Amino acid sequence: MPDVIPDNSVGLVSPETYQFDEPLTLRSGKVLPSYELVVETYGRLNADRSNAILICHALSGDHHAAGYHHEADRKAGWWDECIGPGKPIDTDLFYVVSLNNLGGCAGSTGPRSVNPQTGKIYGPDFPVVTVRDWVNSQVRLADRLGIRKWAAVIGGSLGGMQVLRWAISYPERLGHAIAIATAPKLSAQNIAFNEVARQSITSDPNFHEGRYLEHNTSPKKGLMLARMVGHITYLSENALRSKFGKNTDEQLPGSSNFGRDLKTGKLSFAFNIDFQVESYLHYQGERFSENFDANTYLLMTKALDYFDPSVDYDGDLSKAFAHSHCRFFLMSFSTDWRFPPERSRELVENLLSAGCQVSYLEIDADQGHDAFLLPIPRYMEAFRRYLLRVHEELSA
Amino acid sequence: MPDVIPDNSVGLVSPETYQFDEPLTLRSGKVLPSYELVVETYGRLNADRSNAILICHALSGDHHAAGYHHEADRKAGWWDECIGPGKPIDTDLFYVVSLNNLGGCAGSTGPRSVNPQTGKIYGPDFPVVTVRDWVNSQVRLADRLGIRKWAAVIGGSLGGMQVLRWAISYPERLGHAIAIATAPKLSAQNIAFNEVARQSITSDPNFHEGRYLEHNTSPKKGLMLARMVGHITYLSENALRSKFGKNTDEQLPGSSNFGRDLKTGKLSFAFNIDFQVESYLHYQGERFSENFDANTYLLMTKALDYFDPSVDYDGDLSKAFAHSHCRFFLMSFSTDWRFPPERSRELVENLLSAGCQVSYLEIDADQGHDAFLLPIPRYMEAFRRYLLRVHEELSA
Numbered sequence A, B: 001m002p003d004v005i006p007d008n009s010v011g012l013v014s015p016e017t018y019q020f021d022e023p024l025t026l027r028s029g030k031v032l033p034s035y036e037l038v039v040e041t042y043g044r045l046n047a048d049r050s051n052a053i054l055i056c057h058a059l060s061g062d063h064h065a066a067g068y069h070h071e072a073d074r075k076a077g078w079w080d081e082c083i084g085p086g087k088p089i090d091t092d093l094f095y096v097v098s099l100n101n102l103g104g105c106a107g108s109t110g111p112r113s114v115n116p117q118t119g120k121i122y123g124p125d126f127p128v129v130t131v132r133d134w135v136n137s138q139v140r141l142a143d144r145l146g147i148r149k150w151a152a153v154i155g156g157s158l159g160g161m162q163v164l165r166w167a168i169s170y171p172e173r174l175g176h177a178i179a180i181a182t183a184p185k186l187s188a189q190n191i192a193f194n195e196v197a198r199q200s201i202t203s204d205p206n207f208h209e210g211r212y213l214e215h216n217t218s219p220k221k222g223l224m225l226a227r228m229v230g231h232i233t234y235l236s237e238n239a240l241r242s243k244f245g246k247n248t249d250e251q252l253p254g255s256s257n258f259g260r261d262l263k264t265g266k267l268s269f270a271f272n273i274d275f276q277v278e279s280y281l282h283y284q285g286e287r288f289s290e291n292f293d294a295n296t297y298l299l300m301t302k303a304l305d306y307f308d309p310s311v312d313y314d315g316d317l318s319k320a321f322a323h324s325h326c327r328f329f330l331m332s333f334s335t336d337w338r339f340p341p342e343r344s345r346e347l348v349e350n351l352l353s354a355g356c357q358v359s360y361l362e363i364d365a366d367q368g369h370d371a372f373l374l375p376i377p378r379y380m381e382a383f384r385r386y387l388l389r390v391h392e393e394l395s396a
Helices: A131-145 A158-169 A188-202 A220-234 A237-244 A276-291 A294-306 A309-313 A341-353 A368-373 A377-395 B131-145 B158-169 B188-202 B220-234 B237-244 B276-291 B294-306 B309-313 B341-353 B368-373 B377-395
Strands: A016-020 A035-042 A052-056 A095-099 A150-156 A174-180 A327-333 A358-363 B016-020 B035-042 B052-056 B095-099 B150-156 B174-180 B327-333 B358-363
Touching: A016 A131, A035 A131, A052 A131, A052 A158, A095 A131, A131 A158, A131 A294, A150 A158, A150 A377, A158 A174, A158 A294, A158 A309, A174 A377, A188 A220, A188 A294, A188 B220, A188 B237, A188 B276, A220 A276, A220 A294, A220 A368, A220 B188, A237 A276, A237 A368, A237 B188, A276 B188, A327 A341, A327 A368, A327 A377, A341 A358, A358 A377, B016 B131, B035 B131, B052 B131, B052 B158, B095 B131, B131 B158, B131 B294, B150 B158, B150 B377, B158 B174, B158 B294, B158 B309, B174 B377, B188 B220, B188 B294, B220 B276, B220 B294, B220 B368, B237 B276, B237 B368, B327 B341, B327 B368, B327 B377, B341 B358, B358 B377
Parallel strands: A052 A095, A052 A150, A150 A174, A174 A327, A327 A358, B052 B095, B052 B150, B150 B174, B174 B327, B327 B358
Antiparallel strands: A016 A035, A035 A095, B016 B035, B035 B095
């Protein structure tokens, strides 16, 4: 935590755990006999329970979206830029609910949990979960919280896919669907990168077919490689260049090449790190591999690969939204090559064909897919104004 | 070999080995005491030795650029589409020289060779070689073959970097520099992908710090992963989609999603292969890992990372070409995101600033970086016409 909590922070927050004892049948046909969801909430639920917003997290996210867990906590939640008093998702106006999804590794039931039927840790036996399964578990959470209809369901990337699934499967239970930097299904290239990530993990000798915890180890190197691949795809070439390179126009003698001459001023002529972009990726990958669970990473990538709501509608995406009542707000970022603007435009076209109300904003930003996590002024402003209008509707 | 050799094939070819006993000082300061280069030639050298063309290969290429090695050979050389009688690099007109570069694994001195100073296999002790070192070794080959001046030096990708180095370091020794799908230096993203590939290889438990041959093994899994990453970056999203997916416009019911429903018509709900793009990448990666040397892969990626001729010229690329006499012909491909057209345009601008004669063609092609290996009509035709003019100049 910073020395003084900023006025626009939700401050100190504590996660709560909700136990669900009714079995949940998954899309695979497997059944979770019972499960727990870890949840954080920010702001206050109003008297008619109409001001609740659900936040859906992406691949490596969790329930801790805003604020600080304790006094010594240096880092705020993953979407702290967007959630707080006066921020786009304004906690003075809305009651914000954020959970860790099933299969996660931050407290909700997942591969690190004990399987009640065997008394052992699930590990690789945790069933494959899909976006639909998550949304089904989120519906039960809404029921538990007494929220009949979300003012909005909001998410970016894989979180945006959950938003779309809400609009398709539970049209009467949300007022607005806000899906950011997302896609109606992955591209072949996305799937290919995910498969490289999975292969990196499963071919690490410490993976032990997913039973690494039983061996008191972890496939850190494989997870690090998976994260490195992912990280390259989250950032744009522009973002990498502005972090590590010089534009040819601005090149200073000897300072080109992304941090070449790292320390000694010379190339290693060995297979050491020569460029800052390499050490940056190593650092990011290593830090991630210390905290994240490898089996969860596998599950999250499969959930991404499997998402394709058109499959149940003869491949016609617009039919998937035929019964959606909510209003849609989509945003995408110009340099996002993982979920590029054209994928959002594809969504817009299909939503319009389905007769849905949709607002769409394409934001110029240099930061690639990561932009959805960053306080880019035009993004923040549009996001804030849209949700102000949502709030005005509630009060009207 | 096909049952009947096509008329426009160079037919059966045999590599030759040239031994060089004069030590070669490398850019790293290390010295190769002696080395061998494996070479193939196609066509006939004319009386005044003016019709020779040098082919420079890319990351995974070698000397076998055209024709067949033996009757049972089903696959022609890697650039057979471009080299042969009546083809763009017409062997009825030109004498074509193609070599395996130092550090390679197809016969020239490299990590699999015996170090004459120790009597042991080089393995990881083979020195890091740069594009400049390769060109220096190619100059000696030219001397040995009695070729004072190449009619043209030609290469794509990493091969194109060698072409640029020839034009900078040996301006009087080539008439034309033909650089295809290349760049004046790598982007931060390119370097990042290369580092992921290197980490994949070196973290394979069978790598044994590069001494895998001594352990009678090979880091196949790591090399496979490296190739999978590479392969994704060589192909465009369009190429992947047309191989494995359907355009949304053309979607047939149930047939979307890149070969989902691979065999059984169902998703696996496990970490198996679900999509054709995954099995394709596995197949490509595995095939590659059976033939290619992991230490060579490491060397090739470092040669790519280190290439930046502007470094010796205060970061001003145009100064690098100030003494180049040759004419330049550059081509790039619209969907190549590894070496995109803008990198070629950057080269064109710098060549023009340097006062060089340069022709540049940007070709619409769906195949990404791989396009430079494929018989795309507009590409083939432009290539053929340019070299016809080169030949006419020689006869004039």
